[in-house]
Amino acid sequence: MDSFETSRFSFHPSGDLPRADAQDRRLNQNLPPPALCPAGTEIYAQGEVCNSLYRVEFGGVRIYRLLSDGRRQISAFQLAGETFGFEADSTHHFFAETICASGIRMLQSKSAHDDLTIDFLPMALRSLLHAQEHLLVLGRQNSIERVAAFLLEMSERQGGLRQVELPMSRLDIADYLGLTIETVSRVFSKLKHRGVIRLPSLRSVEIVRWQTLQNMAS
Amino acid sequence: MDSFETSRFSFHPSGDLPRADAQDRRLNQNLPPPALCPAGTEIYAQGEVCNSLYRVEFGGVRIYRLLSDGRRQISAFQLAGETFGFEADSTHHFFAETICASGIRMLQSKSAHDDLTIDFLPMALRSLLHAQEHLLVLGRQNSIERVAAFLLEMSERQGGLRQVELPMSRLDIADYLGLTIETVSRVFSKLKHRGVIRLPSLRSVEIVRWQTLQNMAS
DNA sequence: CGAAAAATTGATGGGCGTCAAGTCAAGTGG
DNA sequence: CCACTTGACTTGACGCCCATCAATTTTTCG
Numbered sequence: 001m002d003s004f005e006t007s008r009f010s011f012h013p014s015g016d017l018p019r020a021d022a023q024d025r026r027l028n029q030n031l032p033p034p035a036l037c038p039a040g041t042e043i044y045a046q047g048e049v050c051n052s053l054y055r056v057e058f059g060g061v062r063i064y065r066l067l068s069d070g071r072r073q074i075s076a077f078q079l080a081g082e083t084f085g086f087e088a089d090s091t092h093h094f095f096a097e098t099i100c101a102s103g104i105r106m107l108q109s110k111s112a113h114d115d116l117t118i119d120f121l122p123m124a125l126r127s128l129l130h131a132q133e134h135l136l137v138l139g140r141q142n143s144i145e146r147v148a149a150f151l152l153e154m155s156e157r158q159g160g161l162r163q164v165e166l167p168m169s170r171l172d173i174a175d176y177l178g179l180t181i182e183t184v185s186r187v188f189s190k191l192k193h194r195g196v197i198r199l200p201s202l203r204s205v206e207i208v209r210w211q212t213l214q215n216m217a218s
Numbered sequence: 219m220d221s222f223e224t225s226r227f228s229f230h231p232s233g234d235l236p237r238a239d240a241q242d243r244r245l246n247q248n249l250p251p252p253a254l255c256p257a258g259t260e261i262y263a264q265g266e267v268c269n270s271l272y273r274v275e276f277g278g279v280r281i282y283r284l285l286s287d288g289r290r291q292i293s294a295f296q297l298a299g300e301t302f303g304f305e306a307d308s309t310h311h312f313f314a315e316t317i318c319a320s321g322i323r324m325l326q327s328k329s330a331h332d333d334l335t336i337d338f339l340p341m342a343l344r345s346l347l348h349a350q351e352h353l354l355v356l357g358r359q360n361s362i363e364r365v366a367a368f369l370l371e372m373s374e375r376q377g378g379l380r381q382v383e384l385p386m387s388r389l390d391i392a393d394y395l396g397l398t399i400e401t402v403s404r405v406f407s408k409l410k411h412r413g414v415i416r417l418p419s420l421r422s423v424e425i426v427r428w429q430t431l432q433n434m435a436s
Numbered sequence: 437c438g439a440a441a442a443a444t445t446g447a448t449g450g451g452c453g454t455c456a457a458g459t460c461a462a463g464t465g466g
Numbered sequence: 467c468c469a470c471t472t473g474a475c476t477t478g479a480c481g482c483c484c485a486t487c488a489a490t491t492t493t494t495c496g
Contacts, residue, residue, distance in 0.1 A: 065354050067436050073354040088343040094350065124342050125306040131349035132312065136283050136291040138356035139396030143452070170475065178357030180453055185476055202461085202475070218285050361484070388443060398485060403444055420443075420493070 009035065009043045009104065034103035043096040043104060044085065050092045052106045053085040053120070059102020060167040063094050064175065074176040075131060077168060079157055083107065084127075086120055099168040138178045141218065146177040147187040148216035151197070151205060162210070166203045227253065227261045227322065252321035261314035261322060262303070268310045270324045271303040271338070277320020278385040281312050282393065292394040293349060295386060297375060301325065302345075304338055317386040356396045359436065364395040365405040366434035369415065369423060380428070384421045 034057040037043075043054055043061060054061075061078040075094065078084045087093055098104070137149055150173065155164045166173070174181045191197045196213055198206040207213055252275040255261075261272055261279060272279075279296040293312065296302040305311055316322070355367050368391065373382045384391070392399045409415045414431055416424040425431055 063350075065351070067354070067358060069436070071358040073357040075350040075353045086343065088340065088347045093347055121339050121342065122306065124339065124346055125304065128342055128346045128349060129306045129311055131346060131353060132281075132293040133283070134353060135293045135349060135356060136285070138353060139291040139393075140285060140289040175357075181475080182454085182477085183452060186452090189476070218287070399443075400445085400486085401484060404484090407444070 009037060009041050032106050032108075034105040037098045037102050037104055039098055039100045039102075041098045041102075041104075043098070044092045045095050046092055048092045049090055050085060050087050052108060053083055054096070055083045055105045055107055056080050057103035057105055059104075060099045061096055061102065061104070062099050062168065062172055062176075063096050065094055072175045073178065074172060075134070076127070077172075077176065079167070083120070083123055086124055086127075099172055143177075143179055143183050143187050144190070144216055145218050146179060147173075147184060147191070148213050149218075150177055151207065152213060152217055154205075155207060162207045164205045164207065166205060227255060227259050250324055250326075252323040255316045255320050255322055257316055257318045257320075259316045259320075259322075261316070262310045264310055264313050266310045267308055268303060268305050270326060271301055272314070273301045273323045273325055274298050275321035275323055277322075278317045279314055279320065279322070280317050280386065280390055280394075281314050283312055290393045291396065292390060293352070294345065295390075295394065297385070301338070301341055304342055317390055361395075361397055361401050361405050362408070362434055363436050364397060365391075365402060365409070366431050367436075368395055369425065370431060370435055372423075373425060380425045382423045382425065384423060 034055075037059070044050065046065065056078050058080050060080070061084060062074045063076045063078065063084060064072055064074040066072050076084075077099065078096075084096065085092075137146055141149065151164060154166065155161060158164060168176075170181045170184050174184045177184065188197070188199065191213075192199055194212075196207075196209045196216070198208055200206060252273075255277070262268065264283065274296050276298050278298070279302060280292045281294045281296065281302060282290055282292040284290050294302075295317065296314075302314065303310075355364055359367065369382060372384065373379060376382060386394075388399045388402050392402045395402065406415070406417065409431075410417055412430075414425075414427045414434070416426055418424060
């Protein structure tokens, strides 16, 4: 838990978007422009009042909690096309930050609250399913199984391709899988040496032996 | 992962309910009587089509998943008054079984699907919050912190009393906390010897030093 | 009471965290 | 272009927490 980047989400970051603020505000009452956020931008914090939902236009977001001593658990990554930010009450119970340069669009919920309520039930249920499935990973799987499951999940969310892009750092992966950065790195190396994956670059993985990886994920 | 009890949920278990079946069926089209289920009764299984929701009238239910080798992770306990069984699609993705003698009421969803949809969004969101909070426990807390958090959660769900009833076995607790039954037992003993809790019986706990337990849960 | 199940307690070992050093890639300034 | 810095990642050594295996005790229930 070293240093985190700490810029702050702002709806119209100066210089990031075309300069047409007044016009945008009028025209896009229902479709505001996305904000361009560098890596580590805080979208919202635990304890804040939530008055909007958010959609990832491109890039990715980590949803996480902290313990008082700094231990961090990422409960989910939200990738391009996904909506996040719904809560059980009017308060955010988690932190949300970009994991890389991202486009984040605010969705207003005040005026169209009921519409959103209906639309977002399926999303909430899928989030619930994902969280519950992740409980099995964190509660019962060892480090190799966790990393294998993670790679397969990322591949599946990118269309099931052998070439997987990892928009997040090793530390993010570790905090998602309930491991340390060192253990994640060791497992990556082990999978590479066994010929299960290749690592063309730090943040891209090629799955060479798909079935083997499947078996590893249990 | 030894032997589990395996009776099967049936809507009108003979001998468990007052004999007025025909009348009940007519009168309770919208309010069917609860089925009385002994411990270990399967309510539904992973992969089954889901055509109903369920409410716990008394007792409790475990929601869980299995790995192919038998490792089990309980994602939630549902206690008296709580509703469970909603899924992201028409299939159950988990198992549900009673953890003790319980009364389970089926809620029909076919005819009143939209009503339920609206009513159950808050429930789904609270389930989501609970699952995400549990991810922090499983991903980042040690055995003492897990047990402490569990005892406080059970107390809170029973009105915040010092006297807590545990309707589930040690194995269930272990599979909820991602530990072994032996570790759970050892932590219970340690808390007892430190004077943090008392164990009047196997399935009841008295929290003696509340603040200490709070601190332990981090 | 007697048998079976559940829970506790002990001994031991391994997996993963911790600490530390080394490697690599990207960026900066002379 | 190259020395230097910086941050991210990798690799190694070591130790601890918790799983595993095993024996015993306690509880439950016929």
